[in-house]
Amino acid sequence: MGDKKLILVVDDDPDLVEAVSLKLESEGFRVAKAYDGIQAWQRIKEERPDLIILDVMMPKKNGYQVCDEIKQDPEYKEITVVLLTAVGDAVTSTSYTHWDGKTALAEEFIPKPIDLDNLMDIIKDYVG
Amino acid sequence: MSVNMEKIPIAGVKLSGELLQFNISGFSNALDAKLELSTLLAANQMNMPFLSGVSLQERSHATGCVTVENEARARALIHGHSKLKLGVEFFPSVGLITLFPHQSSLKILGLSLFALGAAHLPLYGMGSSLSALTLITDYAHLEGALSALEEHLAVPRENDPFDADLKEATLTGTFKAGPMQTIAVYWEPRIKTYGFQSVTDLSLVEITFPAQRIRAVGLKLYELGEVPIGFRLVSAQSSTDGACRIYLLIRRHSEQQALERIRTVGGEETGDRLFVASPLELLHFQGPHYGDRYGIAEAAFKALAFGSVPVLLAACSQSCVCLVLPESRAREAEMCLSEVFEVPTRKARFSEKRPQTLGRGNERQNF
Numbered sequence: 001m002g003d004k005k006l007i008l009v010v011d012d013d014p015d016l017v018e019a020v021s022l023k024l025e026s027e028g029f030r031v032a033k034a035y036d037g038i039q040a041w042q043r044i045k046e047e048r049p050d051l052i053i054l055d056v057m058m059p060k061k062n063g064y065q066v067c068d069e070i071k072q073d074p075e076y077k078e079i080t081v082v083l084l085t086a087v088g089d090a091v092t093s094t095s096y097t098h099w100d101g102k103t104a105l106a107e108e109f110i111p112k113p114i115d116l117d118n119l120m121d122i123i124k125d126y127v128g
Numbered sequence: 129m130s131v132n133m134e135k136i137p138i139a140g141v142k143l144s145g146e147l148l149q150f151n152i153s154g155f156s157n158a159l160d161a162k163l164e165l166s167t168l169l170a171a172n173q174m175n176m177p178f179l180s181g182v183s184l185q186e187r188s189h190a191t192g193c194v195t196v197e198n199e200a201r202a203r204a205l206i207h208g209h210s211k212l213k214l215g216v217e218f219f220p221s222v223g224l225i226t227l228f229p230h231q232s233s234l235k236i237l238g239l240s241l242f243a244l245g246a247a248h249l250p251l252y253g254m255g256s257s258l259s260a261l262t263l264i265t266d267y268a269h270l271e272g273a274l275s276a277l278e279e280h281l282a283v284p285r286e287n288d289p290f291d292a293d294l295k296e297a298t299l300t301g302t303f304k305a306g307p308m309q310t311i312a313v314y315w316e317p318r319i320k321t322y323g324f325q326s327v328t329d330l331s332l333v334e335i336t337f338p339a340q341r342i343r344a345v346g347l348k349l350y351e352l353g354e355v356p357i358g359f360r361l362v363s364a365q366s367s368t369d370g371a372c373r374i375y376l377l378i379r380r381h382s383e384q385q386a387l388e389r390i391r392t393v394g395g396e397e398t399g400d401r402l403f404v405a406s407p408l409e410l411l412h413f414q415g416p417h418y419g420d421r422y423g424i425a426e427a428a429f430k431a432l433a434f435g436s437v438p439v440l441l442a443a444c445s446q447s448c449v450c451l452v453l454p455e456s457r458a459r460e461a462e463m464c465l466s467e468v469f470e471v472p473t474r475k476a477r478f479s480e481k482r483p484q485t486l487g488r489g490n491e492r493q494n495f
Contacts, residue, residue, distance in 0.1 A: 014139070014228035015414050015447045018259035019322060035140050035228075039284070086416035112416040113322045115472040 005127040006030045008049035010040040010066070011084070012058045020053060023116045029123070037061025041069070044076060050127045053119070054106070056085035071105035080126045081106040084114065133350060136236055137282040141274060142260075144177060144224035146267045148199040149252055150206060151367060153189040154215035161190035162442055163429040164212055168205055170426035174198050178224055178262060179425050179444040180255045180363050182375060184334065184405060191253045191365055193222065193264065217368055219252050223267035225274060226446065227281065228260040232358035237261065238350030239280040245343025247276035251372060254364035257448035258412060261362070318470040319427055321415040326458040327360055331383040331406035332441065333376040335390060339366055345374065345400070352389045357382040360410050361450050363443045375441055377452060380406050405440065409458035411451045413469065418447040425449065427468045435464035 007029045011017050014035060021031045032047050034040040036058050043049070052070070056063035063083055070076045083106040108122060152161040162181030169176060174194055181190035194202045199220065207213050230236050240263060244251055249272065253264040265273050277283070337345055361377040378386055383406060390402060418424045425444050428451075432439055437460055441452035453461055 013416075013447050014259040015257050016322070016416075018229060019414065033139065033229075039139075113320045113472055116322065118472065 004028060004030045005050040006032060006047060007123065007127075008032045008034065008040065008043050008047070008052045010034045010037070010043075010052060010058070010063070011055035012036055013055070016055075020116065020119070023120065024123075027120050027124075037063070037066045040066050044070070044079070048076075049079060051080040051082065051123060053082050053084060053123075056083055067106050080108075082108040082110060082119075082122065082126075084110050084112055086112040133239065133242075133280060134235075135280060135282050136233070136239065138227050138229065138236065139284065140228055141277065141283055142224075142226040142228075143270045143274065144226075146196040147177070147193040147222050147224065148196060148202060149178075149191065149193045149219040149222045149264060150202070151189065151191050151217045151219070151253075151365065152206075152212055152215050153187070153217070153367065155188045155211070156186055160429065160433065160439075161188045161212070161215075162192075162425070162439075163433055164209065165190050165192050165206075166425040166429055168209055168212070169194065169202065170423040172201065172205060173422050174202060175420065175422040176425065176444070177419055178253070178255060178264065180253060180365070180442060181439075182363065182365070182373075182441045183438070184332075184440055185403060189365055191264075193224070193253075196221075221267045222252055222264050223270040224262050224264055224445075225270055225277070226260050226262040227277065227283075230256060230259065230261040232360065234349050234353030234357060234359060236281065236353075237359065237362055238346045238348070238353055240277060241342050241346030242350060243276040243280050243346070244273060245341075245346055246279075247272060249273050249276065250339065250366065251342055251364060252366050254362065254374070255443035255445045255450075256359070256362045257443070257446040257450065258414065260446045262445045316470075318468060319415065319424065321413045321469045321471055323471045324411060324413045324462045324465065326412075326462065327410040328407070328455075328458065329380045330360060330377050330408045330410055330452075331380045331404055332408055332452060333378065333383070333386060333390070334401075334403040334405075335374045335376065336401040336403075337372055337374075339370050339372045341400070342372060345372075348390060349376075352386060355385060355389070357386055361412075361441070361443060361452065363441060377408070377410060377441075407455045408440065409453045409455060411453060411458045411461050411465075412448055413465065414446075414448040415469075416447070418449070419445065428465060431464045431468045432461055435460065437461045437464055 007024050009017050009020050012035055017033050024031050032043045032049055034043045038060050054063045067081050176192045176194055178193040206216050249265050249269055255262050357378055359376055359378055363375040366372045428449050437457055439451050443450045
C-alpha cells in the first residue's frame, strides 16, 4: 500500500468504473469504487481517498450534491474532486445543464467521453 | 453432488422495467439477424437496452429487448419485415436483472444460474459487459430472482435496485410526479466512445442443454471457477423448443481444462452438447449512455458489414458493445468502427481547471 495514492471512482455505469479502475491500477494507483452518491460517501469515510473521480448524473444523490457536501465538510474539503459528466453541448437534459457544472466546487470539470490517458495526466497533476 | 458454495460479494444489482423480448432465429449466416434488427429499430428511434446475437455453425440468432411502451410498434415492425418475421419468437413481460461487478468470475456466473434454476425461474437470455452480468427472466418474478441471487451473492445492504418512483408506481399502479432523472438526448455526427480494447487468443465454448438443467449447469460452472479460468464474455439464449445455449469466451490456453470439466459431473458424461470455435478475438468499446440511446448497435454492425468483417457473437448491454471476431480481425474491425465512432484524442486538454487564484472552501465562483 505504502505511498500509492488512493483514487475513488464514482459512477452509476459499472462498465466505466471498471475501465477507469483498470487504467488507474495499471498506472500504479490504488482504487476504491462506488456506484452512487450514497456509496461514495461510505467509501470516503471508510478509506479517505486522495482524489475522487465523480460522475454528475447519478441516481439517489448526484455528483454536484456529493461534491458540494465534500467541499463544505472541514474534514474532507481538501480532497481533490474531478467531476465527469456526459452533459455537454450536444446533449440536452431535463435535470442538468452544462452551466451548472461551472458553479460546482470541484477542482476539475471534464466532459465525457474522456480519453483515459488524458484523465491520468490530470490525476497525476494533482496527486503525482 | 453437493458443493460448499461460498457467498460472493458484489457491489450492486439493477432491475429493469418491463420489456418485450424477441428472438430471431433459424436463418443461415446469409441473414445477419442482429444487423437487420438493430437497423429496423434504430430507424424508428427505438432503443434496445439489451441485444445479443450469434452466427455460428451456419446458424444466425439474435435476441433483443425493447421497453413495454414500444412493444406494439416493435411487434408491428418485425412482423412487417419480410425476413425477420419468418423466424421471430416474442417473449412479453420480461425483465433484466443486472449484477456487477462480475469480476470475470465463473463462480459468480455459476451461482447466478444456479440461483435462477433453484428458484424455478426461466433464463430467457444473458449477456455480459466489461463489468456487469445481465440475465433475462420473467418481469413478474424480478424480485424473486433478486431474492434467489441474494441467497448466493452478498449484495450491499443499501442496494436499492428499483428506481424509487418506478417501484412505487409498480406497487401502487400510480405514478408520482417528480423531477425527471437522467434522460439525455444525443445527436452526434460521430458517436463518441472511450476507446477500443481488444483481446486475442480466445476460445468460444457453446454449451447446449435442456433448459430444466440450468441449476446443474450453474453448479458445473461454479465448480469450473475453482480453477483460475475466468470468462472474457458470456452470452446465453433460450428457445421455445426447451434448449438453452450458453456461450463462454475464455482464454484459449484454458480451453482443454474447461472442456474436460464441463463435459463431466461426478466423472460421468452429462450429455450436454459442446462446440468450440477458436482462435478468436474480442473487441469491446463503450461510451456515455450507450444503454439509453438508439442507434449504437446499428452504427457498429453497419460499419462492420461495410468492411466485410464477420461478427461471430455480439453482446450489447449496459454501456458496452462486445464483439467476438475471427482470428486477426480485431484490428480491422477497429478501423471500420473508427469511421463512425470517435475516440477523444489525448493531446487536447478538455478539462476546465479552476484558476489557482480562486479559493476553495465555501466560495462559489462563476467562470
